[in-house]
Amino acid sequence: MTTQALTKPWRSNRSQVHKFGGTSLANASRFQAVAAIVKQIVTDSMLPHDWQPDRDCWLVVSAPGKTTDQLCALLELTGQDAAIELAVAKLRDDLTELVCQTLSGSLQAEVLAELALWLAGLPALVQAGQTADVLALGESLSALLLSRLLRQSGLSADWLDSRKFLTVDGQQIRWDESEQYLLSLRTAGIQVVTGFIARDPAGHSLTLGRNGSDYSATILGRLVQAEQVHIWTDVDAIYSGDPRRLAAAHPYHQVSWRQACLLAELGNPVLHARTLAPLYNSQMQLQVRSSFEPTRQGCQIVPNASCQASFVTDLQQMVLLSVHDLHGFDAHWLATELQQPVVTLQQSEQGNLWLLPSKVADRAVQLLAEHEVHAVHDTTAYYAVAWLKPAPVQQEALPADVAACLQRLQPAHTYQSKELAVWLFEQELSAVSFAELHHYCTQPRPDIQLIVAGTGNVGSEFLRLLPGHQQRCEGSHGLQLAAVFNSRQMVLKPAAVQELPSLLQQAVSLQQQALLAEIARLPAPKVLIDLTPSQALAEQYPDFIAAGCHIISANKQGVTLPEPQYQRIRTLLSEQKLQWLSNTTVGAGLPVQRALNELQAAGDTVRRISGIFSGTLSWLLCLYDGRTAFSDLLLQAKALGYTEPDPREDLSGRDVQRKLLVLARELGCSLDLADIRLEPLLPEALAGASWDDFWQQRAEFDALMQQHLVQASAQASPKQLRYVGELTLTDDGVDACVRLVVVPETDPLAAIQPCDNVFVIESDWYQQLPLVIKGPGAGRTVTAGGVHADLAQLSRQLLLSTPANLSRSS
Numbered sequence: 035m036t037t038q039a040l041t042k043p044w045r046s047n048r049s050q051v052h053k054f055g056g057t058s059l060a061n062a063s064r065f066q067a068v069a070a071i072v073k074q075i076v077t078d079s080m081l082p083h084d085w086q087p088d089r090d091c092w093l094v095v096s097a098p099g100k101t102t103d104q105l106c107a108l109l110e111l112t113g114q115d116a117a118i119e120l121a122v123a124k125l126r127d128d129l130t131e132l133v134c135q136t137l138s139g140s141l142q143a144e145v146l147a148e149l150a151l152w153l154a155g156l157p158a159l160v161q162a163g164q165t166a167d168v169l170a171l172g173e174s175l176s177a178l179l180l181s182r183l184l185r186q187s188g189l190s191a192d193w194l195d196s197r198k199f200l201t202v203d204g205q206q207i208r209w210d211e212s213e214q215y216l217l218s219l220r221t222a223g224i225q226v227v228t229g230f231i232a233r234d235p236a237g238h239s240l241t242l243g244r245n246g247s248d249y250s251a252t253i254l255g256r257l258v259q260a261e262q263v264h265i266w267t268d269v270d271a272i273y274s275g276d277p278r279r280l281a282a283a284h285p286y287h288q289v290s291w292r293q294a295c296l297l298a299e300l301g302n303p304v305l306h307a308r309t310l311a312p313l314y315n316s317q318m319q320l321q322v323r324s325s326f327e328p329t330r331q332g333c334q335i336v337p338n339a340s341c342q343a344s345f346v347t348d349l350q351q352m353v354l355l356s357v358h359d360l361h362g363f364d365a366h367w368l369a370t371e372l373q374q375p376v377v378t379l380q381q382s383e384q385g386n387l388w389l390l391p392s393k394v395a396d397r398a399v400q401l402l403a404e405h406e407v408h409a410v411h412d413t414t415a416y417y418a419v420a421w422l423k424p425a426p427v428q429q430e431a432l433p434a435d436v437a438a439c440l441q442r443l444q445p446a447h448t449y450q451s452k453e454l455a456v457w458l459f460e461q462e463l464s465a466v467s468f469a470e471l472h473h474y475c476t477q478p479r480p481d482i483q484l485i486v487a488g489t490g491n492v493g494s495e496f497l498r499l500l501p502g503h504q505q506r507c508e509g510s511h512g513l514q515l516a517a518v519f520n521s522r523q524m525v526l527k528p529a530a531v532q533e534l535p536s537l538l539q540q541a542v543s544l545q546q547q548a549l550l551a552e553i554a555r556l557p558a559p560k561v562l563i564d565l566t567p568s569q570a571l572a573e574q575y576p577d578f579i580a581a582g583c584h585i586i587s588a589n590k591q592g593v594t595l596p597e598p599q600y601q602r603i604r605t606l607l608s609e610q611k612l613q614w615l616s617n618t619t620v621g622a623g624l625p626v627q628r629a630l631n632e633l634q635a636a637g638d639t640v641r642r643i644s645g646i647f648s649g650t651l652s653w654l655l656c657l658y659d660g661r662t663a664f665s666d667l668l669l670q671a672k673a674l675g676y677t678e679p680d681p682r683e684d685l686s687g688r689d690v691q692r693k694l695l696v697l698a699r700e701l702g703c704s705l706d707l708a709d710i711r712l713e714p715l716l717p718e719a720l721a722g723a724s725w726d727d728f729w730q731q732r733a734e735f736d737a738l739m740q741q742h743l744v745q746a747s748a749q750a751s752p753k754q755l756r757y758v759g760e761l762t763l764t765d766d767g768v769d770a771c772v773r774l775v776v777v778p779e780t781d782p783l784a785a786i787q788p789c790d791n792v793f794v795i796e797s798d799w800y801q802q803l804p805l806v807i808k809g810p811g812a813g814r815t816v817t818a819g820g821v822h823a824d825l826a827q828l829s830r831q832l833l834l835s836t837p838a839n840l841s842r843s844s
């Protein structure tokens with residue numbers, strides 16, 4: 035007869051299996067608590083309307099509390115009659131007390147009578163060395179007791195000895211045979227099934243090994259085609275690390291199927307590799323829940339491979355095992371045989387490298403030899419740390435923060451796959467180092483919320499480059515565009531990064547307060563990216579800081595505000611541990627401030643910075659030969675995206691003056707714009723007027739530039755016009771000026787490409803030969819690219835910041 039021919043009393047995708055372990059059934063009050071959970075399950079309004087506890091609810095139980103330990107101790111007494119008698123008497127007392135505290139009346143009498151019979155037969159089983167039959171007493175009592183307690187609570191329930199149906203041959207489940215037996219045994223009511231024990235094909239008892247009850251639950255789940263299997267234990271989540279040792283371990287309520295398998299292989303105590311095996315290729319859902327906090331959601335094992343969960347486990351006294359010609363055997367098989375973690379580090383045609391506890395290494399070699407597999411183990415015992423990576427970090431290269439941490443910890447060996455990294459150390463890591471590694475490996479990497487101000491020349495290019503940057507964020511914080519606004523409009527929570535015109539189609543008119551309120555509601559980290567030329571917006575930075583924003587500014591107004599206002603912003607930021615990056619305010623994408631910061635951090639002292647700091651003026655003065663009017667060239671520079679929104683900011687020299695102030699402040703000087711001497715290119719009368727007025731009078735300016743050119747050309751040797759900045763730091767203070775100069779063609783400042791900036795940095799270490807940074811100092815792509823570089827730097831800094839108190843035990 036085939037199983038298909040039978041009418042199954044269970045309905046596919048309706049049944050639930052709930053497994054309660056020894057801790058959940060430690061004493062009478064725990065039995066009562068479990069009965070209450072079961073009652074709740076069968077009355078739960080969320081269940082399908084046709085869900086019938088009689089047919090659809092299966093329970094799997096372990097032995098109560100420490101009963102299995104007591105039975106194991108009893109087995110040690112084989113041959114010692116008196117000691118066996120004493121131990122059985124103690125067991126009788128404990129279990130009788132449990133039954134009497136759990137049940138009353140005739141149900142109590144029934145269970146006590148059954149228990150007395152089992153205990154009476156126990157010494158003979160011990161003497162006969164029938165280990166599995168001895169151990170089975172614990173699960174049998176749990177199943178009987180819980181079924182009667184459920185009856186006492188008004189539910190229809192009975193118990194079922196799994197040795198009557200669950201047939202296991204070696205490590206193989208005989209599915210068909212087990213199902214047929216089960217079909218013939220099923221009675222009405224909730225079935226309380228013994229976990230951990232089974233029968234061999236000849237009908238003898240056997241046990242399913244460590245954590246066998248979880249395995250029983252998933253086997254049963256598969257046999258009855260359950261929709262869900264719930265493992266009720268003492269935790270309601272799977273933690274990123276052992277919470278008893280890692281104060282910062284975080285709970286996960288969803289773990290992918292694949293990660294659960296890898297975790298099990300690493301010996302995680304919550305789920306075991308064999309527990310998961312029956313779920314393979316099935317629709318069954320697995321849920322880990324706490325019987326101590328039954329209303330909490332628990333942890334769901336989901337098929338979804340994009341899970342964010344990440345785990346760090348350490349393994350003591352591990353050795354390497356080299357294995358050749360596997361003949362079909364694998365690490366999983368060996369782990370099951372040894373009941374110990376066996377981790378695959380390398381797998382190739384040349385050979386395999388496994389990691390396993392040193393205490394079972396000889397046994398492993400012997401077991402493999404019995405199957406004609408040659409293996410040798412190393413004698414060095416390592417302390418191993420394994421990192422199970424979250425889906426977004428599943429790549430061979432390590433994220434920067436993890437790599438930096440490992441550089442400090444110096445593992446002896448590293449093994450990497452996409453999903454797993456294993457580091458072997460010669461000595462055990464200190465609690466603090468382990469906590470630090472756990473932190474970097476498992477710290478959440480929430481998206482950085484971007485609030486972009488300015489949709490002009492630089493802003494539109496920044497948004498165009500954003501999708502590419504988002505794709506490169508693997509292993510780091512993702513980037514989420516949360517708001518975009520300009521001087522008139524705002525778009526909150528854009529559906530996705532889109533072309534600017536369609537993005538702005540979703541815009542509403544700008545309302546500052548609504549915008550700030552929305553930003554305050556965003557989760558951290560968040561950053562205001564100021565791509566405007568607005569002083570008003572710069573003066574509003576304190577409001578954005580109050581809303582939790584880091585700041586990245588290409589806008590030079592903020593970094594050149596009067597000293598008290600500027601320092602106030604710095605203070606507010608540091609109070610909130612927020613960053614302000616403004617590397618594009620000088621030299622656009624050139625790493626000028628970065629270089630200065632690194633020199634100073636390394637101990638150098640910068641004495642002087644001079645050179646060409648305006649891309650626009652560099653471009654204009656390189657190309658200006660008198661044939662095209664200077665103002666016409668200016669329009670071309672504007673169209674190329676080099677100029678300030680009002681190009682007179684460039685012509686007046688104010689833009690270079692601001693840049694000198696930024697550099698001076700970067701070097702720790704307390705300075706204001708007025709402290710920097712300025713010789714403008716543009717006469718003041720034209721600089722102050724409206725753009726239209728200036729344009730009307732441009733001939734006057736063009737004539738002035740023509741005059742400068744003629745004077746330069748009239749000199750003995752050919753000369754070039756250059757607009758330069760000079761900042762000198764002496765013991766007496768700072769001297770800074772911005773001016774037009776005439777340089778010979780041999781001068782390094784003459785030999786530049788149009789738009790180039792040149793920063794000549796003289797320091798204690800760069801005295802005779804200064805450090806020179808040279809390249810395009812303006813333009814929409816280099817500037818927007820520089821803003822993305824600031825964003826990447828912010829992301830790195832967020833990852834590398836270590837919380838002060840990492841470890842409970844530290």
Ligand SMILES: NC(=O)C1=CN([C@@H]2O[C@H](COP(=O)(O)OP(=O)(O)OC[C@H]3O[C@@H](n4cnc5c(N)ncnc54)[C@H](OP(=O)(O)O)[C@@H]3O)[C@@H](O)[C@H]2O)C=CC1
Pocket residue numbers: 487488489490491492493519520521522523565566567568570571588589590618619622649675676677678679811812813814817
């Ligand atoms: N071009 C370059 O090579 C470099 C430029 N920068 C700096 O980048 C910034 C932007 O330059 P660029 O893109 O050329 O300028 P644009 O004039 O092209 O764009 C400026 C944008 O800022 C918006 N804006 C102005 N005021 C406000 C405000 N108060 N609140 C919100 N938005 C505002 C404007 O809004 P609206 O659209 O409504 O007018 C516009 O969208 C400037 O500060 C410039 O100094 C820095 C380094 C190099």
Ligand SMILES: N[C@@H](CC=O)C(=O)O
Pocket residue numbers: 618619620621622647648649650651676677678684689811812813
């Ligand atoms: N207008 C500026 C842009 C960069 O800061 C320049 O030309 O340098």
